[in-house]
Amino acid sequence: MAWLHTWTGLIVAWVLFFVFVTGTAGYFNYEITRWMEPERPLAGTPLEYDRVALVENGLDRLQQVAPEAEFWAINLPHWAQAQRAWQDYSIEWTTLPQEGHERGRRGSEQLDPATGGLRTDIEPRDTGGGRQLYVMHYALHYIDYPIAFRLVGICTMLMLVAIISGVITHKKIFKDFFTFRPGKGQRSWLDAHNVISVMALPFFLMITYSGLMFFAQQYMPAAGAVTYGTDRAAIERFYDDLYGAHAHEAVSRPRADIGEMMDKALATWGSDTQLRSVFIQQDSGEPPRVKIGRAYGNAVLWREGHDLSYHADTGEPLPAEPEDNATVQSVQFMFGLHEGRFAEPWLRWLYFIAGLLGCGMIGTGMVLWTVKRRKQHAAAGTHFGHRLVEALNVATIAGLPAGVAAYFWANRLLPVELAERASWEVNVLFLIWGETLIYALFRDIRKAWIELLWLAAAAYALLPLVNALTTDRHLGVTLPAGDWTLAGFDLTMLALGAAFGYMAIKVQRRWLAKITDTAPAARSAVAGGAR
Amino acid sequence: MARQTASARYRWLVASRVLAAVLGGYALTSAASTLLALLWPLPLAEAVAASTMLSFVLYTLIIIWVFASQRLRTTWLGLLAATALCTLLSWALLPAGGSL
Numbered sequence: 001m002a003w004l005h006t007w008t009g010l011i012v013a014w015v016l017f018f019v020f021v022t023g024t025a026g027y028f029n030y031e032i033t034r035w036m037e038p039e040r041p042l043a044g045t046p047l048e049y050d051r052v053a054l055v056e057n058g059l060d061r062l063q064q065v066a067p068e069a070e071f072w073a074i075n076l077p078h079w080a081q082a083q084r085a086w087q088d089y090s091i092e093w094t095t096l097p098q099e100g101h102e103r104g105r106r107g108s109e110q111l112d113p114a115t116g117g118l119r120t121d122i123e124p125r126d127t128g129g130g131r132q133l134y135v136m137h138y139a140l141h142y143i144d145y146p147i148a149f150r151l152v153g154i155c156t157m158l159m160l161v162a163i164i165s166g167v168i169t170h171k172k173i174f175k176d177f178f179t180f181r182p183g184k185g186q187r188s189w190l191d192a193h194n195v196i197s198v199m200a201l202p203f204f205l206m207i208t209y210s211g212l213m214f215f216a217q218q219y220m221p222a223a224g225a226v227t228y229g230t231d232r233a234a235i236e237r238f239y240d241d242l243y244g245a246h247a248h249e250a251v252s253r254p255r256a257d258i259g260e261m262m263d264k265a266l267a268t269w270g271s272d273t274q275l276r277s278v279f280i281q282q283d284s285g286e287p288p289r290v291k292i293g294r295a296y297g298n299a300v301l302w303r304e305g306h307d308l309s310y311h312a313d314t315g316e317p318l319p320a321e322p323e324d325n326a327t328v329q330s331v332q333f334m335f336g337l338h339e340g341r342f343a344e345p346w347l348r349w350l351y352f353i354a355g356l357l358g359c360g361m362i363g364t365g366m367v368l369w370t371v372k373r374r375k376q377h378a379a380a381g382t383h384f385g386h387r388l389v390e391a392l393n394v395a396t397i398a399g400l401p402a403g404v405a406a407y408f409w410a411n412r413l414l415p416v417e418l419a420e421r422a423s424w425e426v427n428v429l430f431l432i433w434g435e436t437l438i439y440a441l442f443r444d445i446r447k448a449w450i451e452l453l454w455l456a457a458a459a460y461a462l463l464p465l466v467n468a469l470t471t472d473r474h475l476g477v478t479l480p481a482g483d484w485t486l487a488g489f490d491l492t493m494l495a496l497g498a499a500f501g502y503m504a505i506k507v508q509r510r511w512l513a514k515i516t517d518t519a520p521a522a523r524s525a526v527a528g529g530a531r
Numbered sequence: 532m533a534r535q536t537a538s539a540r541y542r543w544l545v546a547s548r549v550l551a552a553v554l555g556g557y558a559l560t561s562a563a564s565t566l567l568a569l570l571w572p573l574p575l576a577e578a579v580a581a582s583t584m585l586s587f588v589l590y591t592l593i594i595i596w597v598f599a600s601q602r603l604r605t606t607w608l609g610l611l612a613a614t615a616l617c618t619l620l621s622w623a624l625l626p627a628g629g630s631l
Contacts, residue, residue: 004598160587161594168595212587220586222561223568223579226621241576327577330584 005165009365010389012155012162014396017362019152021400023137023207024355025130027340027348028489030084032130035489036411038471039124043483046086049113051076052259055278057116058091059253061109066093070104070248071281077113078274078295082302082341084348084485087276089113096250102236126421127411133404138214141426153212153219160208166197186371193364196357203354204361210338213331243328246283254280254290256315264317265292265308280312288312298344300336301329366393391440391448398452399436401500405459406432408493412470446511453504461497464490544603552597555610560590562617569624 025032034040058074066072073092080087089111095104112119140148180191197204217224217238228238258278266273274295282288291307309318324332336342340351370390377383410428414421436455440448467490468474478487564586571578593610600606 001595001599004595157587157590160591164591165595165598209587213584216580216583216587220561220564220583220590223565223583223586226565226625227568227575227579238576238579241574242580325574325577327573327581331580334584 001165001168005162005169006369008158008162008165009362010369012158013362013366014392015151015155016159017359017366017396018140018400019137019155020355020358020362021404022133024352024359025404026134026137027351027355029130029134031485031489032133033127034085034485035473036127036129036408037124038467038473039122041122042473042478042481043086043485046077047113049077049089051262051275053116054089054113055258055262058089058111058278061111061116062091062093063253065091065109066095066107068096068250069093070096070251071279072251073280074278076275076277078276080276080295081298081344082296084345088119096248125411125416126418128422128425132422132426133407136426138211141430149215149218153215156208156211157219160205160212163197163201163204163208167201170194170198186368189364189368189371193361193368196360196364200354200357200361204358206337207354207358210334213334214338243324244322246286249282249284251280251282251288254288254312256290256311256313258290260315261290261292261308261310264310265294268308269294276306279307282312287318289318296341298342300333300342302336302342303332363397366397387441387445390445391437394440394445394448394452395433395437398449398456398500399433399440401496402436402452402456402459403429403431403433405456405463405493405496408463409459409466412466450504450508450511453500453507457497457500457504459497460493460500463493463497547607548597548603551603551607551610552594555607555614556590556593556597559593559610559614559617560586562614562621563589566617566621566624569621 055074062072075090077089078087092108094106097104110119138152181187228234276293276295279291290310290312293307296302311318377386407429410425475490564582567582568579597606
C-alpha cells in the first residue's frame with residue numbers, strides 16, 4: 001500500500017499542485033478580479049433606491065428588448081454572499097427557442113439605477129481576473145477543454161487513491177499526528193507530510209470526491225450510456241428527467257402589483273431582508289409566476305428556499321415549486337461544499353487555509369520522495385529521472401507561485417491597450433513557471449531551491465509596491481477608506497511574501513549547515529535511508 | 532543474467548497489476564454501476580446519477596483491492612468474472628426501451 005501511495009502520488013503531484021494553487025486562489029476569485037480591475041471605484045456606501053421604480057423600469061426595458069421571452073429577471077442592487085460584492089441593477093432574459101433550436105438566446109443589460117437607462121460603465125482594463133485563475137483548476141490552459149477536464153479527472157482519481165492508500169499506510173495515524181521530529185531530514189519531512197495531511201484530511205477527501213462529481217457523467221458514462229444512450233438527444237433527456245423540465249410560454253407583463261408582492265415577501269422574511277431579484281416565468285399549463293427572491297444565504301444548499309412565488313395576474317401567493325429530488329440535492333450539496341459559495345468571510349478563509357494545506361501536503365510529499373532517494377542516487381551517480389523530479393519539484397513548489405505573482409505583476413505592468421491583454425497575463429504566468437523549470441534543470445539544485453524561493457518571496461512582497469506605483473488603489477488609499485477587499489489582497493500578498501522568505505531562510509540555513517558539516521549529515525541521511 | 536530475468540518478470544508483474552487496477556477496475560466499475568442503476572428503486576435518471584456518483588468509491592476500492600491482493604492471477608480472474616456477471620445481469624434487466 002505504501003508503494004501505491006508513493007507512485008500514485010508522484011505521478012500526479014505536479015498537476016495537482018497546480019490545481020490546488022489555482023483552485024485555492026479561486027476561493028477569492030471575485031476579490032482578485034476586483035483588485036485586477038483598479039479602474040473601479042472604491043467600495044462606498046451604496047445608495048438606496050426605490051425598488052418598485054427599479055422593477056417597473058426593468059419591465060419597461062424587458063418589454064422592448066425581449067418581447068418573446070421564456071423568462072424575465074430583474075436583479076436588484078444587493079450585497080451577495082456568493083460573490084462577496086454588491087450586485088448591480090440589471091436585467092436578464094432568455095428568448096423562446098426558435099424553430100429547430102433547443103435553447104433560446106440569453107441576454108442581459110446593466111442598467112443605471114439613477115436614470116433607468118443603459119449604464120455607461122467604467123471600462124476596466126482587459127483582464128482574466130480571478131476567474132481565469134479559478135477556471136484553470138479544472139480546465140487547465142492551452143489544452144482543449146474536453147481533454148483538460150479528463151486529465152484533471154484522472155489526476156483527481158489518483159489523488160483519491162493516494163489519500164485512501166495513504167490512510168491505510170498509516171497504521172498509527174493518531175500517534176503520527178502528534179509526532180514531529182524537526183531537523184532530522186527525511187524523518188522530519190515524513191512527519192510534516194503526515195501532520196499536514198491528517199490535519200485537513202476531511203477537507204481533502206471532500207474536495208477530491210466532490211471535484212469528481214462535477215464531471216461524474218463524463219468520467220463514468222457507462223450507466224447513463226446503457227440506459228439512456230450516448231447521442232445528444234438522449235443526454236438531454238437524461239438531464240431533463242433528472243432536473244425536471246418544463247415547456248415555457250412567452251411571458252408578459254404581470255397585471256398584479258409587484259410592489260405588493262415584495263411587501264408580502266418582506267412581511268414573511270422580515271423587513272430588513274435584502275431582495276435579490278424579481279423573476280417572471282410562465283410554465284405551460286401553470287399559472288404565470290412571479291418569484292420574489294431574497295439574497296442567497298449561508299446554507300450549503302445556498303439557493304434553496306430563497307424565493308416566494310406569486311400569481312402574476314392576481315398577486316395571490318402560489319405554492320413553492322417542487323423541491324429538487326434527493327439525488328439532485330445530494331449533487332448540489334457536494335457542489336456547494338466544493339465551491340464554498342455559502343461560506344461567510346471567515347469560513348472562506350478556512351477554506352483558503354485548507355487549500356494551502358493541500359498545497360503543503362502535496363509539496364511535502366514531493367520533497368519526501370526526492371529526499372528519500374537523494375543519497376542513493378548521489379552514490380550511484382547522476383540519475384536523470386531523479387534530477388528531473390528534483391527540478392520539477394522546485395519549479396512547481398517555488399516557481400509556480402512565482403508565476404502566479406507574475407500574473408498579478410503583468411496585470412499592473414502590461415500596457416492597457418495591448419491586444420489580447422488578458423491572455424498575455426496568463427502567458428506571463430506560464431513563461432515564468434517554464435523559466436523556473438529550465439533554471440532548476442541547469443542550476444545546482446540546492447541553489448535553485450534557495451534562489452527560486454527568494455524569487456517567489458520578492459515577487460509577492462513587492463506586489464503592493466508595484467500596485468502603489470501603477471495605480472491609486474494602494475494600501476495608503478484602501479486602508480483609510482476601509483476597502484477590505486482591495487487592502488486584504490495587498491496584505492495577503494505581503495503575508496505570502498513573508499512565508500516564502502521564511503522558507504528561503506530555513507532552506508538556506510539547512511543547506512549551509514550541511515555544507516560546513518558534511519560528515520554528520522551524511523551519517524544521518526544513511527540512517528534515514530535505512531528506514 | 533538470472534537477476535535480469537527476475538527484474539523483467541517483476542516489471543511485467545507490476546505492469547499487469549497496474550493494468551488490472553486501471554483498466555480492469557474501470558471495466559468492473561462501469562458494469563457494476565450500470566447494474567446498480569438498474570436495480571436501484573428510484574426513477575431511472577436518479578438511479579443513474581446516484582450510482583454514477585457512488586461508482587468513484589467503488590473504483591477506489593477496486594484499485595486498492597488489486598494492489599493489496601497476493602495472487603495477481605486470481606485478481607484478474609475475479610475482475611473478469613465480476614465484470615461478466617454484472618454485464619449479463621444488466622443486459623437481462625435492461626428495459627425493452629434501452630439503447631442496447
